[in-house]
Amino acid sequence: xxxxxxxxxxxxxxxxxxxxxxxxxxxxxxxxxxxxxxxxxxxxxxxxxxxxxxxxxxxxxxxxxxxxxxxxxxxxxxxxxxxxxxxxxxxxxxxxxxxxxxxxxxxxxxxxxxxxxxxxxxxxxxxxxxxxxxxxxxxxxxxxxxxxxxxxxxxxxxxxxxxxxxxxxxxxxxxxxxxxxxxxxxxxxxxxxxxx
Numbered sequence: 001x002x003x004x005x006x007x008x009x010x011x012x013x014x015x016x017x018x019x020x021x022x023x024x025x026x027x028x029x030x031x032x033x034x035x036x037x038x039x040x041x042x043x044x045x046x047x048x049x050x051x052x053x054x055x056x057x058x059x060x061x062x063x064x065x066x067x068x069x070x071x072x073x074x075x076x077x078x079x080x081x082x083x084x085x086x087x088x089x090x091x092x093x094x095x096x097x098x099x100x101x102x103x104x105x106x107x108x109x110x111x112x113x114x115x116x117x118x119x120x121x122x123x124x125x126x127x128x129x130x131x132x133x134x135x136x137x138x139x140x141x142x143x144x145x146x147x148x149x150x151x152x153x154x155x156x157x158x159x160x161x162x163x164x165x166x167x168x169x170x171x172x173x174x175x176x177x178x179x180x181x182x183x184x185x186x187x188x189x190x191x192x193x194x195x196x
Contacts, residue, residue: 007029011029014028050065057071071103082103082105082130082131082138083138084105085140088106090142102136102138105126107127107141111149111153124153124154124157127154131161132161137164138167171185
């Protein structure tokens with residue numbers, strides 16, 4: 001049936017989303033179908049609207065509906081601090097915490113010779129230009145090999161600008177128990193220890 005094919009197509013598309021496999025996508029589609037009026041129709045409309053209006057911020061790379069995102073447009077956040085993150089999801093995570101009051105630079109990934117991703121694809125030259133007016137660049141990149149390689153590359157690129165270069169502390173999370181942590185996390189926590 002043609003109608004069943006449309007539903008199967010929706011399930012296949014939903015299954016491509018991060019965190020959803022075929023079974024989860026099937027359950028999500030079924031839930032949407034059961035609430036077509038109050039949930040599915042408004043969701044479809046919102047998705048169509050966002051597909052047409054979403055833009056990358058021309059300054060930092062955040063996603064919004066204007067050429068310049070609200071964070072870059074906020075004069076109160078022009079405090080000279082730039083937090084460098086790999087992806088927009090990392091920026092959103094930092095904003096959820098509410099602790100950072102500066103501006104961001106979204107790389108859109110990490111350096112990777114295997115994937116032919118170099119400094120130009122990540123906008124690192126644009127970051128260097130922005131850092132000329134900054135007081136501090138915070139490298140908030142993931143603690144992976146590619147993330148740390150990218151952090152070292154950025155630190156080298158910024159070395160002559162006279163800007164302070166810092167990175168996020170790594171180690172034991174709040175509420176963490178030592179016997180559940182991996183060796184790398186314990187080692188990082190020991191290296192980043194501070195006066196009590």
